[in-house]
Amino acid sequence: MERKITEKVIIGGVIVGGGEKVKIQSMCTTRTSDIESTISQIYRLAAAGCEIVRVSVLDEADAAALRKIKDAIDIPLVADIHFSSRLAVSAIENGADKIRVNPGNIGGEKQIKIVADCIKSHKIPVRVGANTGSIEKEFAEKYGRSERALVESALKSAAVFEKYGVNDIVVSVKASDVPLTIRAYRLLSESCAYPLHVGVTEAGTESMAVIKSSAALGALLTDGIGDTVRVSITADPVNEVYAARRILRAVGLDKNFVNVISCPTCGRCAWNSMELAEKVQNYTERFEKPVKIAVMGCVVNGPGEAKDCDLGIAGAEDYCVIFRRGEIFAKVPSANAEEEFFKELKRILNAE
Numbered sequence: 297m298e299r300k301i302t303e304k305v306i307i308g309g310v311i312v313g314g315g316e317k318v319k320i321q322s323m324c325t326t327r328t329s330d331i332e333s334t335i336s337q338i339y340r341l342a343a344a345g346c347e348i349v350r351v352s353v354l355d356e357a358d359a360a361a362l363r364k365i366k367d368a369i370d371i372p373l374v375a376d377i378h379f380s381s382r383l384a385v386s387a388i389e390n391g392a393d394k395i396r397v398n399p400g401n402i403g404g405e406k407q408i409k410i411v412a413d414c415i416k417s418h419k420i421p422v423r424v425g426a427n428t429g430s431i432e433k434e435f436a437e438k439y440g441r442s443e444r445a446l447v448e449s450a451l452k453s454a455a456v457f458e459k460y461g462v463n464d465i466v467v468s469v470k471a472s473d474v475p476l477t478i479r480a481y482r483l484l485s486e487s488c489a490y491p492l493h494v495g496v497t498e499a500g501t502e503s504m505a506v507i508k509s510s511a512a513l514g515a516l517l518t519d520g521i522g523d524t525v526r527v528s529i530t531a532d533p534v535n536e537v538y539a540a541r542r543i544l545r546a547v548g549l550d551k552n553f554v555n556v557i558s559c560p561t562c563g564r565c566a567w568n569s570m571e572l573a574e575k576v577q578n579y580t581e582r583f584e585k586p587v588k589i590a591v592m593g594c595v596v597n598g599p600g601e602a603k604d605c606d607l608g609i610a611g612a613e614d615y616c617v618i619f620r621r622g623e624i625f626a627k628v629p630s631a632n633a634e635e636e637f638f639k640e641l642k643r644i645l646n647a648e
Contacts, residue, residue, distance in 0.1 A: 297548065299520040302491040305421045305464045307348055308372030308393030312466060312523050313491025318549055319524040320540045321493070322533045323350040323376070328358035328365070335368045337533070342371050344537040348524065350374040350396060359386035366391040374423070381407035385414045394466075396423040398430050398453075405456055412460035421464035422457060426450035427497050428471045443480035446471065447487060454490065465490050466524070470497035477512045481521055491523035498528065505529040506539050510546070517547045554580035554587045554645065557602065561593040569593045569611060572634055576641065583645050599624060607644055609637045 304314030312319055322341050326333040328351045338349050353359050353375045366373045374394045375387035384395055388411075397411065415422055426432075428441055432449040439445035446469040454465050467490040469480040477496050484492065496512045499505035509527040516522050527539040544550040558573035573591040580589065590608030592601065595617055602608040603622035610617055616633035618626040618640060628636045 297518055297520055300485055302523055303489050305466055305491050307374070307421055310347060310372050312348075316523070318517070318522055318544060319347045320345055320537055320544070321348045321350060321374075321524055321526045322346045322536045322540075323526070324352070325533055326351075328352055328354070329361045331361050331364050334361070334365055338365070338369050338371070340534050341537055342369070344534045345541050346371065346537045348372045348374060348394075350376050352376050353383050353387045355383070356386060359383055359390050362387055362390040362392055366393070381410045384411045388414045388418050388420065392420065394421045394423060396425055398425050398427075408453075408456050409460050412457050412462045415457075415462050416460075421466060422462060423466040423468060423493055424450055424453045424457065425468045425470070425493070426453065427469070428473075428476070441476075443469075443476060443483050446476075446480045447484045450484065451488060454488075466493050467491075468493040468495070470495055472496060472498040472500075472508075474508050474512045478515050481516050482519065485519075485521045492521060493524045493526070494522040495526040495528055500530060502529050502531045502535060505531075509539065510543055513543050514547055517544070517549060551586050552584045554583045554585060554589060556580055556589045556591065557605065558591040559593045559597075559601070569609075572609070572637070575634070576637075579638075579641070580645065585645060587644060589641065607637075607640055609633065 299315060301315045302313040305312045310319060324334050324337050326337050328334055334351060341349055349371055362375060372393040374396055375392035376396045377384040377387060378398060384397060387395055426446050426449045431445045435445040435449045450467050450469050454467055457465055469484050471477045471480060474496060481492065481494055494513060494516050496508045499508045505528060513525055525540050527536045529536050545553050556577045561569055569591055576589060576591055588605045590602030590605040592608060592610040595610045595612050599610055599619045599622045608619050611630060614630055615627055616630055617624045618637055
């Protein structure tokens with residue numbers, strides 16, 4: 297797909313925008329001043345594939361903790377600030393690689409200038425984030441709760457930072473409503489060249505949040521919109537990272553993974569293909585290799601439907617067939633199918 301080429305911003309050595317691959321973000325749920333717990337959670341996030349991590353800065357203790365946290369981790373650290381230019385400055389001085397602010401609640405242009413001067417002196421970027429809960433009053437009154445209100449509010453805030461010499465800016469316009477989120481980001485993409493952080497805010501608990509985020513991010517990413525993503529889930533943030541990875545894979549922006557396809561099964565399926573499909577998915581999750589694997593319900597259509605797969609299996613009541621690129625090379629009793637299939641799967645995945 298053709299992606300919109302935005303301006304390039306560097307966050308702690310990680311490039312966002314400029315046609316670079318979409319970066320995965322998440323946010324810690326720990327209190328930042330609990331340094332040990334925060335570092336531990338960041339390690340888990342990084343191991344899952346998180347490339348940029350954000351933490352809340354609620355007071356000076358949180359801001360002061362950033363230095364020790366940053367020294368202990370290997371991914372960029374973003375400080376999330378609301379209501380206090382003083383805390384924004386403190387977070388920057390304690391080593392934040394980027395700050396996220398909502399200028400609508402930071403205290404007016406004078407306070408933004410204070411933050412902007414500190415950003416410039418430390419040569420870090422800023423994310424200007426607008427969401428439906430913080431649209432500036434003039435735009436809320438003019439446009440209501442709409443995509444135009446979100447976009448104009450965000451762009452006005454970005455313009456104030458630019459006025460005071462800050463040019464490395466990432467912008468976001470989030471809503472909890474999926475259609476509004478899509479409309480807002482499409483309008484924003486048409487209106488500026490800033491790199492865009494995309495996501496659905498307040499998306500809910502895991503099952504619904506993943507669906508909402510998949511719907512919105514799928515539409516935007518296939519439009520070429522989005523330079524960094526977060527899947528917001530009311531759950532362990534590691535789950536956000538896994539969900540984001542899967543969305544990027546589903547839309548074709550990450551091809552270096554094991555793509556497991558499996559049919560939904562029907563009355564023709566006479567063996568437990570569902571259980572095997574789950575085991576294969578879980579086993580292959582950790583591999584970064586462009587391989588396609590098929591677990592198909594029946595031998596009637598299985599090999600033919602999976603002709604483009606590097607390895608596949610399909611079953612009947614008493615036996616299963618194992619095939620490569622649609623060509624059957626083994627017929628095994630159903631009782632031995634899982635063992636034989638995994639032998640071949642491991643051979644493929646562990647091959648140089």
